[in-house]
Structures are given as structure tokens and as C-alpha cells.
Amino acid sequence: MTDLPRFRAAAAPALSAPSRRSVLAGALGAAALAAGRPVRAAEPGLLRVGYQKYGTLVLLKGKGLLEQRLKPLGYRVAWAEFPSGPPLLEALNAGAIDLGSAGEAPPIFAQAASADLRYVANEPPAPLGEAILVPRDSKVQSVADLRGRTIALNKGSNVHFLLVRALAEAGVPYEAVNLAWLSPADAGAAFARGAVDAWVIWDPFLASAERSTGARTLVTGQGLAPNRQFYLSTRSATETHRDAIEAALTAIGEIDAWAKDNTDAVAAELAPSVGIPAPVLTVALRRLAYGVTPLDPATVADQQRVADTFHALGLLPKPLRVADAVWTPARNG
Structure with a gap:
């Protein structure tokens, strides 16, 4: 797994407070443009997998287990790395990949941009794996103190929903923060460097910030956001690659079962590629939940709440029904 680039912090661009309209444009714009272009059809005999540099799919890639499981089916595998969930789902909507994973919010925006999105499986909730951080010496002592402050987060990511829920619970209007x-x-x-007042972030960046800066946690996802990891595909890919996707989910389950009981080994394996020390990764890995399964009604209901929340804020152009995008082996696409 040494072929993955190391994590490096880049200089931050100028900060601003986008309006609801700009949030919607940013979260949906690229995906909608991608959906408006001719979508590449799934290619027989090739499963294209998108991954982020931390998580089960990285381990799957590093161990070559997916290739082993798919070779008897006549498949080869092509891997593509993405910095976060939103661009990965943009690529999925555009037909550039067939399978990938992301947190709660990116699939909502992706489904709003394309009815072809399919949820194929999920991991159990891991609410301690995301949080709102403030500097150690910050005067901010609660989420309510974030009113009028500048908060950094990845647009359309899983922590976007955490922030929305945390603000609502604290009685702070969404428009009252920058x-x-x-x-x-x-x-x-x-x-x-103190250019923002708070940061909403997920592991392993969360664990790294806690260790390197001494950041304080205002809230985690506990009681606010489940922080599930979803495995996602498209209608075209589930039709063309049904057997391959089922085999991939089986392989993911095997990696999960190993990783659950070998967090130190997993941390040592991921550290060179992620660029975060193994002891820090171990903290993050112990906050994960393991065990890939099909979406059950409770999971679909939780995800529907995410969709309804974003629609109520004006961040989605129309309501959507998450259940329409749930794929199971018994369904034809």
C-alpha cells in the first residue's frame, strides 16, 4: 500500500460564509454537471472501485483480496483514490467508477443529482468517529457559543449533517454561523494557525488533530449523527456487475472481520499511506464499527432523516425518498 500519496496539509484559501444557494450549488453543482454529461456504461469484466485513503477499501486494495475473489468470475479490478466522499460520488454519478464508499451526507446529494445511485450495503454506526473541535484555549465552551463563529468543514460530507444537528440541538440557527x-x-x-474557530471533522483526521494540537471536543456524533459508512453503486453497475458486487461485499466482510480484532496491525499497515502515526490511527480504528450488511429499515429511516433535514434547510431542490435507491440482490437494479 505504499503507492498511495502521503497526507500533507495545504494552504487554506480565503474563508467566506456562503449562502444557502451557494451551499446547494456547491454540493450539487459538480454532480449535476456530471449527471448531465453522457454517463459511461459499466464495462463487462472490469469492476472500477473508488476509495479514500483510510478505511476498509484501502485494506482490501492493499491485501489484493478483491482481485482474488473476482478472478474466478472473470473480472479484473481498477482502483481510483479520492480525497473525500463528495468527489467520489461525483465520479460514481458520472459512470467513472462502479463501487465506492462514503458517509451519510454525500449519497443524499448524489441521489438528488441522479436517480441511478444505489446503496448496496453499510457499516454499523460509529458516532464517536466524528466531532466538532475547537482549539485548546478557545473561549468557545459549547455549541451555542459557535454563533457568529467561523467553522471549517468539508462541503457535503458526513460531518455536514453532524454540524446541522448539533446547531439545531443548541438552538443556533444554521444561518448564524460562518x-x-x-x-x-x-x-x-x-x-x-487559528484561521477558523472550529473544525467539524472525521477520523483519522480527528484523532490526529486531537494528538497534534490538543484540540477540545465540543460534541461527537453520539446522540446526534450515526456516522455510518455506506457502500454505493449505480443502477447500471448493479445490473452489469451483480455477481462482482456481491463478491466484493463478501470480501469487505472478510476484511472487516480481520480488522476488528487486529487494530494495531491495521494501524501499522495504514500509517505509511495515510501519513498519520500508527498510535494515532489505532485511536481512530477503535472508534470504528465493523460488519458490512444490507441496509435494514432502521438504517434507511436514519438516512431519510438526513435527506429531510437537508431539504428543510433548502439544501436540496426537492424531497427525495432514500428507499428508492436501496439495492438488494433480489432486485433487478
């Missing part, structure tokens, strides 16, 4: 849309690398740099 949102700085930054990638984890840029947000980490801005947070470290």
Missing part, C-alpha cells in the same frame, strides 16, 4: 468549505488538509492547516 461556514468555511475546506478539505481536511486545508481545514487542518487553517485550524492549526
Whole structure:
């Protein structure tokens, strides 16, 4: 797994407070443009998998287990790395990949941009794996104190929903905070130098910031956001690659079962590629939940609440029904 680039913080761009309209345009614009272009059809005999540099799919890639499981089916595998869930789902909607994973919010925006999105499986909730951080010496003591402050987060990511829920619970209007849309690398740099007042982030960047900056946690996802990881595909890919996707989910389950009982080994394996020390990764890995399964009614209901929340805020152009995008082996696409 040494072929993956190391994590480096980049300089943060100028910060601003986008309006609801600009949030919607940013979250849906690229995906909608991709959906408006001719979509590449799934290619027989090739499963294209999108992954982020931390998580089960990275381990699957590093161990070559997916290739082993798919070779008897006459498949080869092509891998593509993405910095976060939103661009991965943009690529999925555009037909550039067939399978990938992301947190709660990106699939909502992706489904709003394309009815072809399919949820194929999910991991159990891991609410402690995301949080709102503030600097150690910050005067901010609660979420209510974030009113009028500048908060960094990745646009349309899983932590977007966490922030919305946390603000609502604290009685702070969504419009009462300034949102700085930054990638984890840029947000980490801005947070470290004090250019933002708070940072909403997920593991392993969360564990890294806690260790390197002494950041304080205002809230985690506990009681606010489940922080599930979803495995996602498209109608075309589930039709063309049904057997391959089922085999991939089986392989993911095997990796999960190993990783659950070998967090130190997983951390040592991921550290060179992620660029975060193994002891820090171990903290993050112990906050994960393992065990890939089809979406059950409770999971669909939780995800529907995410969709309804974003629609109520005006961040989705129309209501959507999550259940329409749930795929199972018994369904034809």
C-alpha cells in the first residue's frame, strides 16, 4: 500500500460564509454537471472501485483480496483514490467508477443529482468517529457559543449533517454561523494557525488533530449523527456487475472481520499511506464499527432523516425518498 500519496496539509484559501444557494450549488453543482454529461456504461469484466485513503477499501486494495475473489468470475479490478466522499460520488454519478464508499451526507446529494445511485450495503454506526473541535484555549465552551463563529468543514460530507444537528440541538440557527468549505488538509492547516474557530471533522483526521494540537471536543456524533459508512453503486453497475458486487461485499466482510480484532496491525499497515502515526490511527480504528450488511429499515429511516433535514434547510431542490435507491440482490437494479 505504499503507492498511495502521503497526507500533507495545504494552504487554506480565503474563508467566506456562503449562502444557502451557494451551499446547494456547491454540493450539487459538480454532480449535476456530471449527471448531465453522457454517463459511461459499466464495462463487462472490469469492476472500477473508488476509495479514500483510510478505511476498509484501502485494506482490501492493499491485501489484493478483491482481485482474488473476482478472478474466478472473470473480472479484473481498477482502483481510483479520492480525497473525500463528495468527489467520489461525483465520479460514481458520472459512470467513472462502479463501487465506492462514503458517509451519510454525500449519497443524499448524489441521489438528488441522479436517480441511478444505489446503496448496496453499510457499516454499523460509529458516532464517536466524528466531532466538532475547537482549539485548546478557545473561549468557545459549547455549541451555542459557535454563533457568529467561523467553522471549517468539508462541503457535503458526513460531518455536514453532524454540524446541522448539533446547531439545531443548541438552538443556533444554521444561518448564524460562518461556514468555511475546506478539505481536511486545508481545514487542518487553517485550524492549526487559528484561521477558523472550529473544525467539524472525521477520523483519522480527528484523532490526529486531537494528538497534534490538543484540540477540545465540543460534541461527537453520539446522540446526534450515526456516522455510518455506506457502500454505493449505480443502477447500471448493479445490473452489469451483480455477481462482482456481491463478491466484493463478501470480501469487505472478510476484511472487516480481520480488522476488528487486529487494530494495531491495521494501524501499522495504514500509517505509511495515510501519513498519520500508527498510535494515532489505532485511536481512530477503535472508534470504528465493523460488519458490512444490507441496509435494514432502521438504517434507511436514519438516512431519510438526513435527506429531510437537508431539504428543510433548502439544501436540496426537492424531497427525495432514500428507499428508492436501496439495492438488494433480489432486485433487478
